[in-house]
Amino acid sequence: MTINSLDPVDIGALRTLVLVYDLQSFSSAAERLNVNQSTISYTVERLRGAFQDPLFVRQGNGVTATERCAALVLWARETIGQIEGLASPAEFDPAVAKGTITISCNHHERQTLIPQFSARLRSAAPHARLVLLDAAGHGNVHLKQNQCDIVLGPVGIIGENFYRRHILTDHYVCVMDPANALARGRITLSAYCKAEHVFVTHNGEWQPLYIDVLKAKGIVLEPAITLPSHDSLERIIPGSSLIAAIPHHLARAMQGGLHIAPLPFRVPISIDMYWSARTAKSGLHKWARSLLAEVAKESAVAAK
Incomplete structure (x- = not known):
């Protein structure tokens, strides 16, 4: 050659x-x-x-x-x-920065982190644009195909050209109608297993993390309802005997008056932020990643 x-x-x-x-x-x-x-x-x-x-x-x-x-x-x-x-410019000033920040995430992050992040972004960097993609189990594909700059969620993306930062640890809780019999006192594992369950599978591309924990105990649940996303839980559960295991931060963000109760077992949810070498040194994206981490830290403190 x-x-x-x-x-x-x-x-x-x-x-x-x-x-x-x-x-x-x-x-x-x-x-x-x-x-x-x-x-x-x-x-x-x-x-x-x-x-x-x-x-x-x-x-x-x-x-x-x-x-x-x-x-x-x-x-x-x-x-x-x-x-x-x-x-990328050696010095970065968000007040005059222009560009687009594209984030791939799920309903959980859009309800718990993105609202505060968006407000901070618009205030500090008014000329920057924010684009959100629905990850739905494909966040790794979005990042590898350069469709997004950041992936948020409980995913694992492996590769020499990808970077990871842990920003939040959540855990599952149980939500139900306040009139549900399980809302009275602590839920036992036996009572939980006998309940009518709602599963959220992100368009069938994701299995809730607690399912494997239950299978390890020899427990297999049959859901009464399977949903593609968490966004309709607040309209489906009220007035019914249905229960759903969802992330604690998401349950806190819901406005439907659902009762929140601890599960009879604990399953942590690691919310991580991933990005690639393409934006690793970009001033705008480095700043955006720091802002997301800051918002997540404040969210974790507020949830305690």
Whole structure:
């Protein structure tokens, strides 16, 4: 390989390489970038010549990466992050900062952390924009495909180019109508198991963490109702004998007057913040991450 053969390798080409790798499709990458598929094909052909490798081969309706391509993508992610970090201003002033902060999270974080974060953001950085994505079990995909800057929630994202910061430890509690017989006194494990349960599965993509704890005890619950999100609990539970195990911080944020009771077993929920090398050194995003951590710390103190 000669020096000149690397001329087609620029940051735009590297972004295209990573996107095709993540989506496993030329057409999907073209749609995401709002360009013709021929533009994607042309860029990949230039990279194929530069690295003397096919990079992608057809497989069904999509493409799969070669071993050389997978290694290049790892390098490309880090390189893109480093270049974007160098392009960020050395000094950051939120009052004049412009840009977008995209956060992927679930109903729990949108109800408990985002309202205060949004208010602080708008006050300190009025020219910055906030975009929220519904994680629904796909937060790791949103981050790896550069659809978001931050992922919040009880997820695990592994990789050399991803960073994690623990910001909050929550735990499950039980919510029910105040007239429910279980609202009188402490709930025993036997009474809890006999109750009518509501499960929240985030569109079927997530299993509540307490399920595995119960299975370890040899207990398998059959839900009376399964919901895609927590957002309708306040309208479904009142006037019924239904109960639901949900995060404590979320239960505190509800306005429906539901009774909150401890579960007969304790299951912690680790709320973590993830980001990638792409925004690791960005002034706006570093500031936003610090602000989120500050809001989470204050929320934890208020919940005690």
